[in-house]
Amino acid sequence: MSQKRIIIDFDNTMGVEGKDVDDGLALLYLLGCPDAKIEAICTTYGNSTIDVVHTNTSAMLAEMGLDVPLYKGAATADDPTSEAAYYLAHAAAEAPGELFVLATGSLTNLRGALQADPIFFSNLAGAYIMGGYTQSLPFHGSFIDELNTSCDPDATYDLISASNVGQPYDAPGCPVTVATAQACMPATFSRASFDAEFGTTSWITRACSHWFTNIEEHFNWPHAVCWDVVAAAMLMQPGLFNAGTLDVTLYRRYFSVGYFERAVEGAPFATVNVPTIADHDQFMGEIFAAWHRGLDRLGL
Secondary structure (H helix, E strand, C coil), X not given: CCCEEEEEEEXXXXXXXXXXXXXXXXXXXXXXXXXEEEEEEXXXXXXXXHHHHHHHHHHHHHHHCCCCCEECCCCXXXXXXXXXXXXXXHHHHHCCCCEEXXXXXXXXXXXXXXXXXXXXXXXCCEEEEECCECCCCEECCEECCCCCCCXXXXXXXXHHXXXXXXXXXXXXXXXXXXXXXXXXXXXXXXXXXXXXXXXXXXXXXXXXXXXXXXXXXXXXXXXEECHHHHHHHHHHCHHHEECCEEEEECCHHHHCCCECCECCCCCCEEEEECXXXXXXXXXXXXXXXXXXXXXXXXXX
């Protein structure tokens, strides 16, 4: 089986008290996929500052014993240049059509790569992102604000504009697949199911314990959504999803709040893939199995 060569671009805060852990869970999922080859990891801001994310990710990789190149991304949308951006541009140019990018934080590094190489997106095999709302998302008495795509609306505009979904195979750009907030919401699991699956003292349970606590305290809800893992699964196990596409209005003001409007007649748009989970139980079963394989691979 041929492996998919993947560059991860994320705002990982797994290991930072009070912060999300789903970027780390997405990495662990990929480590449990035999046909995934992680070429490098790039850090970006979002869940926290770039310094916190990068330092935390370096420490996590050391704890995992994982030897993967790590590149630091831009600190803000104001200046997209970074070692991560240059790496992305160079790596894609060196292997056109062979690399996938999984981006689960702000998209500024991708904008920096595009500035370094105007055909960056055309050199990718595909881009998979987590982010964006197709409608407001009420959640247990409050609304969840979008984070990833709203951090840098120019970067989101650049990426969505580059999508060649529905166009001829050799059209400029690359296919863009989006795990929208609505698509991710069914990917839930409880602390009880986590404890039963991995045990209360396992590395993954301890790493995620504060996440469950935060959700229970803030939303009075015993479940968690493994947001970023959904985008990773769209890349590695498309059979778990129902296929779908969305014509997204190309409007920076909408992207500034993470809104992916279904384009109306006369509006400029680009088409992206928007898969949806076909069966929750099957999906979560496959995710748990991959996490087990990832833990076994790491000896954790």
